[in-house]
Amino acid sequence: MRWPNARSTTSASTYFPIAAPDEDDDESSGQTPQSNTAFGESAQRQGPLKFFLVEDNPIIRENLAETLHEMVGAEVVGMSDAQSEATRWLCDPSHEWDVAVVDIFLKHGNGIQVVAALKGCKRQQQIVVLSNYASPEIRSECLRLGADAVFDKSTELDDLIEFCAKVRTH
Numbered sequence: 001m002r003w004p005n006a007r008s009t010t011s012a013s014t015y016f017p018i019a020a021p022d023e024d025d026d027e028s029s030g031q032t033p034q035s036n037t038a039f040g041e042s043a044q045r046q047g048p049l050k051f052f053l054v055e056d057n058p059i060i061r062e063n064l065a066e067t068l069h070e071m072v073g074a075e076v077v078g079m080s081d082a083q084s085e086a087t088r089w090l091c092d093p094s095h096e097w098d099v100a101v102v103d104i105f106l107k108h109g110n111g112i113q114v115v116a117a118l119k120g121c122k123r124q125q126q127i128v129v130l131s132n133y134a135s136p137e138i139r140s141e142c143l144r145l146g147a148d149a150v151f152d153k154s155t156e157l158d159d160l161i162e163f164c165a166k167v168r169t170h
Contacts (some may be wrong), residue, residue: 048075049168050098052090054114055130056081056107060153064101064130067157072164074099083109087117097125099167101160102147104131104138112142119146126167130160 051074055061061079068074077097080086083106090100100118102111111129118127126149129142134152142150151160 048073049164050075050077050096052077052086052095052097052100053079054081054086054100054102054106054111055079056103056105060103067161068101068164071161072168074164081107083111083113086114090114090118091121099126099128099164101128101130103153104129104133112138112145115142115147116145128160128163 049068049072051065051068053061053064053076055064058081061081065074065076065079068076077095078089080089086100086102086106089095090097100114102114104111106114111131115127115129127147129138129147129150130153131138131150132153134150134156139150149160149163151157151163
């Protein structure tokens with residue numbers, strides 16, 4: 001599969017295959033992604049945007065890494081499928097990263113606890129929750145715990161790419 005370049009007008013969801021939500025999922029919340037982040041005016045950042053992916057599905061991890069690289073010039077500096085490993089890596093001040101993309105359901109533990117743990121670490125980085133379970137309650141809880149944005153994997157991938165592009169340019 002050929003991935004789009006950063007100037008492509010094709011949507012991210014065309015290149016990032018995600019399973020449709022279960023019938024039990026609330027597809028019609030009508031809410032736009034909520035965000036805690038306000039971008040001020042500043043110069044474009046130097047070098048690639050450094051991502052750490054916290055996702056238990058290896059296919060989604062790889063597709064997301066490729067999509068972020070192609071569409072926003074991202075460099076994936078690490079990946080984890082477990083809460084404790086992700087928290088340990090992200091809270092280590094010797095590791096450089098700009099954005100953590102965190103799924104809620106992980107192989108071991110959960111992404112909400114990763115977000116909560118990162119709130120206690122002094123940081124300038126962005127935390128994004130990307131989940132198939134981005135209900136209004138989950139969004140609210142993740143934002144309260146310190147996430148900068150919450151996106152639904154099934155319907156808001158283009159919004160994630162737009163958010164990351166804004167981080168890249170500010």
